[in-house]
Amino acid sequence: MEKGLLERFEGLIRRHGYTNRSEAIRDLIRQELVKYEWTEQKNISVVGAISIVYNHHKRDLLNKITAVQHKFYDIIISSQHIHLDHDNCFEVILIRGNPGKAHLLADTLRATKGIKHVSINMSSTGRDID
Numbered sequence: 427m428e429k430g431l432l433e434r435f436e437g438l439i440r441r442h443g444y445t446n447r448s449e450a451i452r453d454l455i456r457q458e459l460v461k462y463e464w465t466e467q468k469n470i471s472v473v474g475a476i477s478i479v480y481n482h483h484k485r486d487l488l489n490k491i492t493a494v495q496h497k498f499y500d501i502i503i504s505s506q507h508i509h510l511d512h513d514n515c516f517e518v519i520l521i522r523g524n525p526g527k528a529h530l531l532a533d534t535l536r537a538t539k540g541i542k543h544v545s546i547n548m549s550s551t552g553r554d555i556d
Contacts, residue, residue: 435447435450438450456550459550460472460548460549460550461548463525463548463550464525464528464529464548465525468524468526469524470524470525471522471523471524471551472522472523472524472525472528472548472549472550472551473520473521473522473549473550473551474520474521474528474546474547474548474549475518475519475520475521475546475547475549476518476519476521476528476531476532476535476544476545476546476547477516477517477518477519477543477544477545477546477547478491478516478517478519478535478541478543478544479510479514479515479516479517479541479542479543480514480515480517480540480541480542481513481514481515481540481542482513482514482515483513484539484540487538487539487540487541490538490539490540491517491535491538491541494531494534494535494538495519497534498521498527498530498531498534500523500527501521501522501523501524501527501528501531502519502520502521502531503520503521503522504519504520505517505518505519505520506518506520514542519531522551525548528546529546532544532546
């Protein structure tokens with residue numbers, strides 16, 4: 427491994443509080459396995475959270491968001507709505523199910539006029555990551 431790359435990795439290890447390289451490498455491998463589940467696996471169940479930010483004053487936007495969520499009821503576990511200020515809201519939608527359908531939900535929300543930002547946090551049920 428190149429010296430510069432190793433030095434940067436050692437700095438990362440220290441900043442994250444790992445006691446050794448093996449722990450850091452283990453977590454990097456698990457992170458890649460989760461990405462693999464979300465991108466390559468078709469018949470697997472994943473968990474995650476979709477976060478959205480929007481202006482709740484936008485006409486009919488709340489109805490559109492609710493309609494989208496009803497279309498994906500089979501993968502939505504729960505949602506949490508938070509008021510950020512007078513205009514903006516933050517919503518977290520917890521999901522479990524097919525990764526392709528989870529991405530479709532995020533993309534559908536992202537394409538909804540009036541939603542300012544959408545992000546997806548991908549995780550794993552842990553079954554295939556030991």
